[in-house]
Amino acid sequence: DSGVTQTPKHLITATGQRVTLRCSPRSGDLSVYWYQQSLDQGLQFLIQYYNGEERAKGNILERFSAQQFPDLHSELNLSSLELGDSALYFCASSPRQGDGEKLLFGSGTQLSVL
Amino acid sequence: GDSVTQMEGPVTLSEEAFLTINCTYTATGYPSLFWYVQYPGEGLQLLLKATKADDKGSNKGFEATYRKETTSFHLEKGSVQVSDSAVYFCALSPSGSARQLTFGSGTQLTVLP
Numbered sequence: 001d002s003g004v005t006q007t008p009k010h011l012i013t014a015t016g017q018r019v020t021l022r023c024s025p026r027s028g029d030l031s032v033y034w035y036q037q038s039l040d041q042g043l044q045f046l047i048q049y050y051n052g053e054e055r056a057k058g059n060i061l062e063r064f065s066a067q068q069f070p071d072l073h074s075e076l077n078l079s080s081l082e083l084g085d086s087a088l089y090f091c092a093s094s095p096r097q098g099d100g101e102k103l104l105f106g107s108g109t110q111l112s113v114l
Numbered sequence: 115g116d117s118v119t120q121m122e123g124p125v126t127l128s129e130e131a132f133l134t135i136n137c138t139y140t141a142t143g144y145p146s147l148f149w150y151v152q153y154p155g156e157g158l159q160l161l162l163k164a165t166k167a168d169d170k171g172s173n174k175g176f177e178a179t180y181r182k183e184t185t186s187f188h189l190e191k192g193s194v195q196v197s198d199s200a201v202y203f204c205a206l207s208p209s210g211s212a213r214q215l216t217f218g219s220g221t222q223l224t225v226l227p
Contacts, residue, residue, distance in 0.1 A: 042217060042220070043158075044217075045214075090157055103160065104157075104159075105158040107155060107157045
């Protein structure tokens with residue numbers, strides 16, 4: 001599969017816990033973006049990495065962190081989870097930093113915090 | 115700040131009906147405008163785009179024209195199919211950059227046979 005792969009597809013956890021979401025970008029893409037989609041906030045940009053380095057931050061909480069590894073996969077870490085963190089988390093990738101037109105999304109990780 | 119306002123859904127149409135999904139935006143300068151589509155269980159896919167005033171983006175029978183005078187980018191299709199059932203997102207980017215995309219709230223479209 002040459003697209004964007006996100007794992008797991010579904011995650012159910014309890015308040016106060018910590019989870020890690022994983023993303024493998026499209027082959028050849030250097031930029032990875034994380035988005036959060038919730039009913040009340042809509043689709044929001046969280047953070048972007050380019051070739052291992054953080055490039056831009058959006059509406060990302062301090063309890064959340066991310067990184068991009070040398071093999072270009074990325075992980076989004078969510079800690080001290082709250083009920084309001086329940087959402088669909090998307091990863092997207094593009095070949096370079098500014099490629100809004102070439103952005104490809106994964107199918108998302110549905111996080112449920114109980 | 116930048117914002118995108120879409121018509122609220124859900125929208126339900128019969129096959130072969132005409133579709134319009136309204137989108138208006140607020141931004142400084144000349145942003146790039148996009149329509150993304152999200153099919154059930156999948157991520158968003160770029161449907162079409164326009165980068166300057168009066169540009170018309172088109173793809174798969176869908177069209178949208180960048181209207182700076184009305185700050186609008188309405189999505190249209192002359193004859194919808196059941197396979198068009200999805201959620202449609204209007205978005206803008208000040209510079210075309212993916213990290214600066216601002217999305218609308220999405221419009222759920224259901225097409226009945």
